[in-house]
Amino acid sequence: MTRRVMNLAHIVTQNARRLPAHPAFIWGEKTLDWAEMETQVSALAAGLSARGIGKGDRVLVHSKNCDAMFVSMFATFRLGAVWVPTNFRLLPDEVAYLATASGAKGFLCHGDFPEHAAAVAAAAPAPEFTWRIGEGAFGEAEVGAVIARHRGERVENAAVEHDDPCWFFFTSGTTGRSKAAVLTHGQMGFVITNHLCDLVPGSTEKDASLVVAPLSHGAGVHQLMMSARGATSILLSTERFDIDEAYRLIAKHRISNIFTVPTILKMLVEHPAADQHDHSSLRYIIYAGAPMYREDQKAALKKLGKVIVQYFGLGEVTGNITVLPPALHEPEDGPQARIGTCGFERTGMQVQIQDDEGKEVEPGVQGEICVIGPAVFAGYYDNPEANAKSFRDGWFRTGDLGHMDAQGFVYITGRASDMYISGGSNIYPREIEEKILTHPAIAEVAVLGVPDPVWGEIGIAVCVNRPGQNATEAEIADFLGPKIARYKMPKRFLFWEALPKSGYGKVPKRLVKDELEKRGELDFLKGKAS
Structure with a gap:
């Protein structure tokens, strides 16, 4: 029996119906409302379809944060194809490897990266076509021109099932080659719901989110989740992380949430601009991706208030392992402060600390953090060896070491590989x-x-x-x-x-x-x- 699920691109369709004039995306002087977003997503999907992209085909995207990247995600989803974004800071040969490893059929490349386009074109096998994002001198077409050419064409959302892939989420490759974690439409439907429930409860279209990290990874998942509520995503106008501009945008647009990493949160807290702009609209500053040290936590709470949210979750579990909500971030050390915890299990997910044989250990005993639940990915693309190492009796093995207390709070003690x-x-x-x-x-x-x-x-x-x-x-x-x-x-x-x-x-x-x-x-x- 097949398990039909919503195509994630339907999020844009919903918003275009209900909130057509509401801003979807703001980047400097450019604003796209949800009606325009729907028009551009359909136009780009039509262009990709005309170039042979269909269900299951992979579209590699190497780009800095921009409107075209945001549109490309939904356009790819709409066709039932697979969005394959890279970290734009990767070197040309690394992106060429990702092109061949993913079996990409099409390549969208930001105009600032001609060397990457050349390296991908020389890969074997190479994608069938390269389209440029923005100005430059390579590629058979420019994405904006493709959208203009197919403007007004209506493309329906492809029928998809629960396990149909929608996104190859490349691991950061801290050891060896990056691996493509296969995220599916059904899984991501759960992830969106879970993020809204556990990270930003109560969010609506009245919220606005500031994008300060690459949309290729965790920030992209966050913006997908905010889009599901019809909220506005706002990009910094410069590639460089300008903290003063970030605070100006927070004040101007009454930003309510930011997805970030501890190093960026630390910079936001310690910058003089924190005392020069109104940031009272912030309700949730989510930090993930690395440990945040206790002294930095206390500084953030003192400067910004009880608005920080921690989660622990690898790309393979799409950020859905634990959460430590604002109310449990204590500004002072003491009996109420669970110092060092990354929180408790996410809604609908189960976490277990296991020994080398896969048996659950007692509270307080260190072992490997393992997880099961609907947010766990479908496996690594074309990598049976990595899949065999990463799963045991259905549990995904994170490779992180930690322990759990009697109340179910998880404490990370480090990567197994760091020991x-x-x-x-x-x-x-x-x-x-x-x-x-x-x-x-x-x-x-x-x-x-x-x-x-x-x-x-x-x-x-x-x-x-x-x-x-x-x-x-x-x-x-x-x-x-x-x-x-x-x-x-x-x-x-x-x-x-x-x-x-x-x-x-x-x-x-x-x-x-x-x-x-x-x-x-x-x-x-x-x-x-x-």
């Missing part, structure tokens, strides 16, 4: 990083294990001083000494101007390790080994 073994003892960097960040001079820190001929691995802490501060290695070592067991103590404390960040605003340990090697910071180990 290092020194002198036979397992060491989890997150715990050490949390303690270092309580020092008033330290803004950021990354602790990682590096090979050592004596201990197997030793810890190195790379610290970033706050502006005007000048903490030293000896000072931080003395500060940390009483707070952790001696075997966990990093052997070196280094100070950099900034930590390297991925296109998602995270601080992958592999980037820190690469930078350590580039700077020659690990040369002292060679001396020990010789």
